[in-house]
Amino acid sequence: MWTWVMVTALLVPSATEAKYIEGEVKTAEKWAFITRFCFLSSDGTFTFDVEYDIDYATEKLLLYYDSPHQWPAVYKSEKTCEEREAVMKRENNQVINLTLYSMNSECEIIRSSGDKATYQCRGSRSFRSVRERWWFIAVSNCESTKGLQLKYKITMTNGFEYWTKHFSADEFYILQTNLVAMVLELGILFLSILSAAELKSRQLFHTTYRLYMSGVVIQVVGLIFLNLHYAKYGYNGVGLPETKLIGKLLLSITNILMVLMLILMGKGFNITRGRLRQASSVKLTAFVCIFCITYAMLFIYEQKVFDPGEVLYLYESPAGYGLVVLRCLAWIMFLYACFFTVKHYPEKYKFYYPFFFFYTLWFVSGPVVIIISNHVIDKWVREKVVNGVELAITIFGHAFFLFLTRPSAANKNFPYHVRTTQITALETSATGVMGNNTLDAFSAHPYAPDFAEPKNHTSPDVFIVSGAVEMDPDRPSMRPIQAPRSIIKEDNSFPHYKPTAPPPVFQEASDRPLSNGAETPK
Template sequence: MEPPRAPALRRLLPPLLLLMLPLPPRARAKYVRGNLSSKEDWVFLTRFCFLSDYGRLDFRFRYPEAKCCQNILLYFDDPSQWPAVYKAGDKDCLAKESVIRPENNQVINLTTQYAWSGCQVVSEAGTRYLSCSSGRSFRSVRERWWYIALSKCGGDGLQLEYEMVLTNGKSFWTRHFSADEFGILETDVTFLLIFILIFLLSCYFGYLLKGRQLLHTTYKMFMAAAGMEVLSLLFFCIYWGQYATDGIGNESLKILAKLLFSSSFLIFLLMLILLGKGFTVTRGRISHSGSVKLSVYMTLYTLTHVALLIYEAEFFDPGQVLYTYESPAGYGLIGLQVAAYVWFSYAVLVSLRHFPEKQPFYVPFFAAYTLWFFAVPVMALIANFGIPKWAREKIVNGIQLGIHLYAHGVFLIMTRPSAANKNFPYHVRTSQIASAGAPGPGGSQSADKAFPQHVYGNVTFISDSVPNFTELFSIPPPASCAGKQVEETAVAAAVAPRGRVVTVAEPGAVSPPPSSRFPKAADPSWDGPTPPYQPLVPQTAAPHTGFTEYFSMHTAGGTAPPV
């Protein structure tokens, strides 16, 4: 009988629906097509960051001749141009047109009188239309954001069918990309290859750790974060590759890549907090109150991330060049990041106070990830106030991926299973966590959370395939003991009466008392005096004469001291 597949389908359904979700085209697309009908007399259409010499706009416009005459207005990012007219409630249509400089050819009059517009009158189903097809090149002293608007001052509204292709050069890597997006595809491909290498190395190290029973939950979280980072970059590369081909791309694919990118970040952040609290390093479990706090915090962080993505997709004004963190949700994420660092610092200091022998791990761990915690807020502030808008997206993309690479690379180096690694955090095997975390006397939980004290060392990473030469210096138990026990068992079975079961005590078990101590039990006709009571003393196993295995742990309750 086949197992039910409904749970698996339910897990797969959200990403499939997300991929099939029909999203509206973004105004920032480099291939723009639409049908506009508005009662206003001035409307924003799209924007694009052109190169200084190779910018090109090719267009097709069509509207009823009765709606003549409409103008295409080309603004650039100078403070006296677009910032002065967009969302300026004190300026009407004529005032917004007045900032245009005619000598810069910033107006395309969609009439047959203006030769550069390429307009001609066509008839269709008894209706006369103005059909305009032409282009415009852009040259400036530097890369600039250009904003395209439609106007008809003093008219009865706007109506236009439009199709525009905005390009930078003819290369595959630049044609459909805005100047602020140059290099993003190449950067993502490069980091994808690097993160694939990191993920493969983490899987290899995980295989080695599993063989030594040191593959703990925190390392599995690191592997999951690295895997999600790889998937995120893969989807980003697919999106940008499709975008470079047709200038449109798949917006749903980009949203899925952002969700995976955020998931990788959240898993890694949770792993850092857990390691700071000593989970799988100095303790086998987190207290109930600590688990509740972590759950509340991570839920709040996740909801804020989702709110940021929704706010960016639905409420960001396409007429403005905005950064992800230029929103209430973005500022909330920065605050949560600072709060996470305070929690992380306190947890690390408490772990070091109780387990000073873990300094070789926690000191570099705290120093390295202090930089990581502050990198995100500093990057957001620099992006908002220190990077020009015409270069911000490509610079921020590289910095953000570099921060993620730094975080994953440092953790991979600090947890590599090598005898030369003095910073390796794990010393208790996964098979010992359950016994080490068993409730203490009376069911108390205070003494069961911490792992037993140990001498810090990493020489347990001697390969399992290498012979343990220390066994050559161990004195094994005499073989005659085992042979003698087998011989006695055979003799007892031979002389036992038919139907009687003969049992032999295992080594270390309590032997039954001799019959001389209880004569009446051995012979019911006994009438003599009963011997005085003697307490039973359990026999203990003979002490093992061999030396302890080099740097290994033999008991569940504690670790054997190193030789």
């Protein structure tokens, strides 16, 4: 599935988002949309260099802004070309005539072989408005009988600083936010590696924790890719579109892994059971597949269907709303799983209560912020707000899981108590039962007991340990030491428990004379 999503995303050509763009318009229509940009209220600059066949003269560049009576009133409407031009105020210099007789562009006629002539025009505009505005650039020739033909090179900037020049106003601070998020995720990755080393030494490095670490690693790599794109973008306004696509894909995989891990832990996987029921496995597999397909559709939509003249950022699209619905469904599955796990294993409540309440907020906060952004937040700040909130949600989710599962001896929230070697023994057992543990139900225990130092030579049965001996090099005999806690002996509440006779007590021989005067045999 991951391979399919990766191949799909990489084979789809990247959409042009550069704030330096070049291309060609050739259509039978008399009016066509070119690009958009969110300019600052006072520092925005629009520079153009265009060329078109003189047979298509006279063409115009039209600059619409985002007020309801302007761009929304003309784009994808039934208005004629003349009606679309009429909504603009010429005193605001929103119309640029691409002709020799224009006062607002520098044009010349270029003649080539075959008596072919073209107009070549250059010029610029500065924007002044009461607030940041989206501006939409279009080309028109309402008198044309042949349609439109225009080659263009357009540069749109906001000020002169590196952090703002080539960035649309709705993209401000995205690079800074991503850099901070990358540093924080690197810190979480370092701490999780230390934690994983401790868990591995104690044979508690379970599949769910590996999923968590995989998500953190992929998140860091995805942020590195995104930062490479935006860093280059700040210099030339083009960036690395393919690198950006890969970065966004990796962040999506992180999201999917996090959702999968939370649902698995909610069902008690590696905590109260070693495997899921077949029905649960089928449902979870189907849900993850749908999640992956929806994300793939989101990327395809962005590259193939996304209309920059109508949709200002990705979560306004149908695929974006589809992700919101899937996240809510994942939350419901998480609630259901946690409820029944705590019901059957109440001794695990110290882990599941904070786990449940925090990750309920984690599931819900993303959709809530997206819905609020789409209906309340101003259009020119939506993308950077949603980007920052999504990164913050991911960071808090990773950090809280690291805190909740820290392998500290004094940590009463620690979820695991059955070791990986025990689960392996259960999986290879003919009956799937060893001691009072089965793959479908572990023995009840709030925290994993540790063996006391020094290292002991224990019984081969890792589930029932009734005694242990320590080799003493100074004595030819062996002396007994305190045995580790027995799960069977102490867990009377577990359903597999069956009372048995107490084991015989091993008594060390003594040199003290017996009561009848005889000596202990040597």
